[in-house]
Amino acid sequence: MRMGRRAALAGLVALLPAMALAHGPTRQKVTVTTELAAEPAEVWAAIGNFQDFGWHPAVHATSGAGGNEIDATRVLTVGEAGGPTIAEVLYKYDADKMTYSYRITEVAVEVLPVTNYSSHLTVKPREGGGSLVEWRGAFYRGYPNNDPPPELNDEAAIAAVTAVYQAGLDALVDRFGAP
Amino acid sequence: MRWSTGSVRPEALALGLACALAAGGAAGDVAYVTNQNSDEVSILDLGAGMERARIPVPGKPAGVVAGAEGFFTVSPDSKTVRRFDAAGAETGRVNLDGGPIGIAHDAARGRIFVSDWYNARLWVIDAGAMEVTGTLETGAAPAGLAVSPDGRWLVSADKEADRVSVFDLETLGAPRAVAVGTRPFGLGFAPDGRLFVGNVGSNDVSVLDPASGRVLATVPVGERPYGVAFARGRAFVSNQYADTVSVIDLATLAPVAEIAVGEYPEGIDATGDGGTVVVANWFSNTVSLIDSDRLVVTGEIATGDGPRAFGRFIAKQGD
DSSP: OHHHHHHHHHTOOOOOOOOTTOOOSOOEEEEEEEEESSOHHHHHHHHOOTTOOTTSTTEEEEEEESTTSTTOEEEEEESSTTOOEEEEEEEEEETTTTEEEEEEEEOOTTTSOEEEEEEEEEEEEOTTSSEEEEEEEEEEESOOSSSOOGGGSHHHHHHHHHHHHHHHHHHHHHHHOOO | OOSSOOOOOHHHHHHHHHHHHHHOOSTTOEEEEEETTTTEEEEEETTTTEEEEEEEOOSOOOEEEEETTEEEEEETTTTEEEEEETTSOEEEEEEOOSOEEEEEEEGGGTEEEEEETTTTEEEEEETTTTEEEEEEEOSSSEEEEEEOTTSOEEEEEEGGGTEEEEEETTTOOSOEEEEOSSSEEEEEEOTTSOEEEEETTTTEEEEEETTTTEEEEEEEOSSSEEEEEEETTEEEEEETTTTEEEEEETTTOOEEEEEEOSSSEEEEEEOTTSSEEEEEETTTTEEEEEETTTTEEEEEEEOSSSBOOBSOOEEOTTO
């Protein structure tokens, strides 16, 4: 996600008062899917470990605790060593259904302009062979009050999350091929 | 449900509710589901299990309260409260400021109340004239509102204050503040008058007596409890992150079941006969229908995008 990261970092704005628990009134949702030539088990083996987000090109490093158990945590370092971090917690994990759900516990809105972010990553069999990867997110914009600045409004939140998902799924297409 | 201002006494309201329950049946029940992301309300015929109409409601509607004569919606983006007849024709509106979100109807006194998320207050609105007649102070970030079955209490879940404000509906004087769990959002009164408050931060439900302000119990539920409904001697709590509905026995407050529904279940309400609990699945764009005796999902109805249905969204036959 070189482009996406650059865009996100270029969007740096004046710091906001800390209002981690508040949020604007309308939650947004994003779903991005992609089709891969590889079978679901192979794809899940690559992306189904909550402790290894290294398959995403924007992620420099993953460190965490708790494996794939509920309430496991991880900290993503974005871009490069010493880069910004995103802290996340696992709240659902089902290896049989090849799906896990997590939420962000700490991120600066300058890194990802969202609050109350939760996400699901799922691998499904594709009709005719190969697999379908679905990445879904639910979140509020980065600015918790009325009249957000443009870089922290609903559209900015949707664009940023979509860019993250698209970059990750594009990398999977590069790796596993399109069906 | 009356739009006009009136002087019906709470006892009369309670009697009316009793008649409604006796008449019962999901056959005439209609759900008004706010589709926040697509700016609509889905009007669902619960007897037929189908969507009867989908009407445009601008401004990202979230809050809703329904009755036999129609329903009210709250659009936080445009800061508009609208009144509709039962068929979905708009019959009045009032523009507010701040962050309107939750709504409750004091039918006996012809008033509605709307919470202002940003300014720690409620608006008092004349339901007939659709005019603001006053404001009430709450704790920070009031969200869900409810009026007790006997018409005596108005309550708000003050999310950032970890408290509930209990107002006497006769006087509308300063509220009693009751500390609950972490970040209360949705709440509802059981038929016996106890108040159930979903705490999204602590994943539990506070059960309290509105008259004394005493917290009677704290009951664990699933991840991010959002709304509470009541049917057949049980409470049904939608767990937004768990994609489930927790069922609690009202007599013992023991957990009875956790039912898998759609993704991000939010608004939840029961039909007049108590036979069906309806929950709006925000991510799935459906409502799930739960058989409240057998505790299984018996069907789904498609809605518009992002159903919230934040409030008492089912008009019960005989309301």
